[in-house]
Amino acid sequence: MAALVVAAVVVAVVLAATGGAAHHPGRPARHAGATGSARTHQAPTAATQRRPHAAVPILMYHVINPAPPGAPFPELYVPRHEFAVQMRALKRAGWTAITLDQLWAAWTRSAPLPAGRPIVISFDNGYESQFTNALPVLRRLHWEGVLNLQLTGLPRSQGGLSREATRRILAAGWELDTQGISHADLIRLGPADLHHEVVAARRILQRRWHEPVHWFCYPSGHYDPRVVATVKAAGYLGSTTVVPGWARRSDDPFRLPRLRVVAGTSAQALLDQIAAARHAAAAPVAYG
Secondary structure (H helix, E strand, O other): OOOHHHHHHHHHHHHHOOOOOOOOOOOOOOOOOOOOHHHHHHOOOOOOEOOOOOOOOOOOOOEOOOOOOOOOHHHHEEOOHHHHHHHHHHHHEEEEEEOHHHHHHHHHHHHHEOOOOEEEEEEEEEEEHHEEEHHHHHHHOOOOOOOEEEEEOHHHHHOOOOHHHHHHHHHHHOOEEEEEEEOOOHOOOOOOHHHHHHHHHHHHHHHOOOOOOOOEHHHHOOOHHHHHHHHOOOOOEEEOOEEEEEEEOOHHHHEEEOEEEOOOOOHHHHHHHHHOOOOOOOOOOOOO
């Protein structure tokens, strides 16, 4: 009986220390605020490391499916098998996927990152194939992605994400960010429309999904100083471009580079693309 009492006390202590619930080993805590994840307050362990000056490649994907006949941008279609081979190659090469929020916490407060070489895997627009084909691949690696969701302009008939698929992606620990309302060319918009695309998008997503939405993704990569100022004023922590390179702490966080992964990229070609971009110049003041 005494042994049972001791065991019960131990279980109670463990549950109190963990909030009474198990936590996914590779997943940041949800709704932790502008800087937070569960890792933020952890001491480094064998499975984590402090990397306050980490330079990190950010990969950019779109559709995770073969391109259908007549697709206007067939290079943006990466078949599931090709994507899976790429992800396994990254894992073997020592890379570990993190989110932009985790990267920001590492840069700004020296929060520990998962052991390995950090990399961000982002997905633009919000395609159903990101749920059906990319999510299972990443889940097997215990990795999360970053979803840059646009709110309109991508109907289900064009492969857009359903509400249920979006909910399940977020439940799997992915980070929710945005490309705005309609994927408009922001540098061509007047003040009111620009405000709507940037500011309203964040507010809608925050209200709909109860996520912080800390990062903006410039549609088609187009931005100029006016667009950057609007994104800053909306309260985002930063934004990503389509300019090749690695993201660094010394970069302007509102002009972070990314690497577009296109159809037909072999695993070795992707590793070579990442290595070649490491010393690329910083993103320009305007692009588009």
